[in-house]
Amino acid sequence: MSRLAAAFARLRDPLANNGDPGLVAYITAGDPNFDTSCEIVRAIARGGADVIEIGVPFSDPIADGPVIQRASERALAAGGSLTSALELVRRVRADIDTPIVLFTYVNPVLRMGTGAFVAAAADAGVDGALMLDLPIEESDEMHAALDRAGLDQIFLISPTTAEPRLRRAAELGRGFLYAISRLGVTGTRDAVSHTARPVVDAIRAITGLPVALGFGIGRPEHVREAYQYADAAVVGSALVQVIADSSPGQEATDAERFVGWLKGRMP
Numbered sequence: 001m002s003r004l005a006a007a008f009a010r011l012r013d014p015l016a017n018n019g020d021p022g023l024v025a026y027i028t029a030g031d032p033n034f035d036t037s038c039e040i041v042r043a044i045a046r047g048g049a050d051v052i053e054i055g056v057p058f059s060d061p062i063a064d065g066p067v068i069q070r071a072s073e074r075a076l077a078a079g080g081s082l083t084s085a086l087e088l089v090r091r092v093r094a095d096i097d098t099p100i101v102l103f104t105y106v107n108p109v110l111r112m113g114t115g116a117f118v119a120a121a122a123d124a125g126v127d128g129a130l131m132l133d134l135p136i137e138e139s140d141e142m143h144a145a146l147d148r149a150g151l152d153q154i155f156l157i158s159p160t161t162a163e164p165r166l167r168r169a170a171e172l173g174r175g176f177l178y179a180i181s182r183l184g185v186t187g188t189r190d191a192v193s194h195t196a197r198p199v200v201d202a203i204r205a206i207t208g209l210p211v212a213l214g215f216g217i218g219r220p221e222h223v224r225e226a227y228q229y230a231d232a233a234v235v236g237s238a239l240v241q242v243i244a245d246s247s248p249g250q251e252a253t254d255a256e257r258f259v260g261w262l263k264g265r266m267p
Contacts, residue, residue, distance in 0.1 A: 003099040003127045004152055004175035007050050008210035011231050021223045022232025024212045025049035025239055025259055026103065028071035029088050030057055030080025032243070036251050037075075038091050040243060043252035045096040047259030050232060051176075051212070052096075053130075056085045056104035062133060067237040071244065082108040082117070086124045093125030101128040101154060101175070109142075118145045128152035128175045136168050143172050154178055157203055159195040170207035177203055179230065181215045200230050223262050235262055 001009070011022040025044045030037050041052060055068065057075035064072070072080075082104065089100055102121060109117045109131060121129060128151055134142060136155060146153045152175030157166055159180065169177060181196035196213055203211050213230040217223060218238030226233035239258060246254040260266040 002150070002152065002175070003097065004051065004101075007099050008176060008231055011050060012210070020048075020263060021227035022050050022212070022230075023048065023223060023259065023263055024051040024053055024101075024214070024232050024234040025262075026053040026055060026068075026214075026234060026236030027243065027255070028055045028057055028068060028075050028080075028240060029085035030075030030078050031071040031240070032074050032248075032251065033078045034080070034084055034088065037088055039252035040255045041088065041092045041100075042095055043256035044239070044259045045092075045098040047256040048263040048265055049098060049259050051099045051101060053101045053103050053234065053236070054085055054089065055236075056080075056082050056102065056108055058105045058108065060107075061105065065237055067241050067244070071240045074244075082112055083120075086120050086126070089121075089126050090124040099127040099175075100125065101130055101152075102126050103130045103132070106131045106134040114142060114145050118149045118151065122149040122151055126151060128154050130154035130156070130178060132156055136165055136172065139172065147174075152176075156180055157199060159199045161199075161202075163202075163206075166202065166206055170203070170209060173207075173209055176210040176212050176231065177207070178234065179203060179211050179213045181213055181217070181226075196226070197229050220262050220264055224264070 010016045057072040057080040143153050155169035155173045156178045179199050200211050210231040212232040212234050213226045214234030217233045217235050223233040242258045243251045
């Protein structure tokens with residue numbers, strides 16, 4: 001059983017998780033620098049993240065809101081890249097067993113080459129990959145390469161995803177499906193969108209794959225609400241902002257505390 005499959009099996013077992021809500025925690029690789037990013041990944045694993053999503057810094061994002069855009073800018077200024085993101089995974093994998101999903105736009109992957117990327121990701125200890133701007137209609141080659149390497153391909157499902165595309169994502173997807181709670185870019189909100197549950201229900205009607213709900217989630221009550229109908233909540237911008245607001249040297253400590261707070265383990 002893969003690390004992702006094991007994580008979601010535990011989250012679905014009330015005896016195994018004691019009602020602990022599922023959490024996918026996102027950080028941008030290389031923000032504020034490579035060594036600190038390594039410390040942050042280890043820290044959020046200790047804090048209780050069930051899955052860690054590591055974003056590859058990219059200069060021209062289309063789905064990231066201002067918080068993650070600024071994190072990418074800081075990471076790129078510090079030398080961040082797809083190659084360094086893979087090295088980050090390699091560096092921390094010896095210390096943590098938490099599943100790691102690489103979140104990237106497709107351009108850096110194509111520049112590296114599909115075969116080279118998949119081989120490097122598998123060797124580093126990546127468990128899955130989400131390429132948010134790779135159309136599902138054009139993903140067969142990537143899917144086949146990831147599948148051969150034992151890596152899960154994660155697909156995004158939005159409130160406007162048509163049923164045929166949802167069925168195709170359910171057919172090709174592995175690990176989990178990432179449900180977008182609302183239209184627009186990433187960023188925290190005061191409440192979970194009213195479109196969140198319908199998109200999860202639409203996925204549930206078609207597939208038994210686990211569902212992680214993201215976009216606009218940044219507080220413990222949001223995580224608990226999402227866990228009522230999804231398998232996990234994805235928190236990105238709120239965690240990235242905590243890191244950005246931390247004093248130098250305190251980023252990992254603050255990130256660990258924040259993840260523990262989201263999970264309901266500490267005030």
